[in-house]
Amino acid sequence: MQTKVGLITIGQSPRVDMTPEMQAILGNDIQIVEAGALDDLTREEIAALAPQQEEATYVSRLTTGESVKLSKKLVTQRLQEKITEIEPQVTSIIIACTGNFPSFQHEKLILYPDRILRAVVNGLIDKQTLGIIVPLPEQKETLKQKWDGITVLVESASPYADDDFIAPAETLRKAGASMIVLDCMGYTEEHRKIVQEASNLPVILSRSIVARVAAELA
Incomplete structure (x- = not known):
């Protein structure tokens, strides 16, 4: 049975700019299951996640190819929801951001790029x-x-x-x-x-x- 690894971006999935390069390293025996913190959100809802003055800013990509600036605090909440959502489907999860995040609630192994x-x-x-x-x-x-x-x-x-x-x-x-x-x-x-x-x-x-x-x- 093919191993499945979750890839959760702080932007929108699929990350066509990222997953092909990572898939080449993971190999054909591993399937990437993608999810994004901004998936299914409207433009207005995404705009509401923008950082306020002096707040930690992260940046990611929308499916349109546009970049978007995000509040670390607000996007962290969205990431937890996506972890809970895809965890039953995968053996491990990669947080596709090198930002410094707190430890999320999870049962499967999570890879934090920052660490x-x-x-x-x-x-x-x-x-x-x-x-x-x-x-x-x-x-x-x-x-x-x-x-x-x-x-x-x-x-x-x-x-x-x-x-x-x-x-x-x-x-x-x-x-x-x-x-x-x-x-x-x-x-x-x-x-x-x-x-x-x-x-x-x-x-x-x-x-x-x-x-x-x-x-x-x-």
Whole structure:
């Protein structure tokens, strides 16, 4: 029987920009079951989930290809509902966001990309400086805080817009980064290649690291 792994995005599913790359790593013996925190919501309902001033902001993708900014607090509530909804169908669940979430109520194994990334980086970084690329300029300070104990440099470039990835990659290299993390599940293999070529540094792609862990567990 085919193993099923849940993939819950904070945006809308299906994530046609993400799942093909992750499926290639998971292999044909594993089926991805998708759900989105914004599935079945109207434009007005999605707008009501926008962050207020000074609130932690996350960004994701709609099925139209548009990006949307979301309140961390409000989208967390929606994620719990989706976990409860798809849990009976799968053996494990991936939260398709590298944001720092609280532990959800669940029975099946949940993979938190944020925790996986930090564990990988902590195993690789000693006293070196870590470069991070995040989607939005307003996320720089918030996401910088999660890398507690590591010297970090942060630049921004959105995976959901026609942003320049070469300039932030070069900036991080010149500032002394020894490794770069693309800190969002929306970043693609193509983004990783651009950043690696521009910086000549090792680059960690969130979605591929998480998919490899999920494949190992499955």
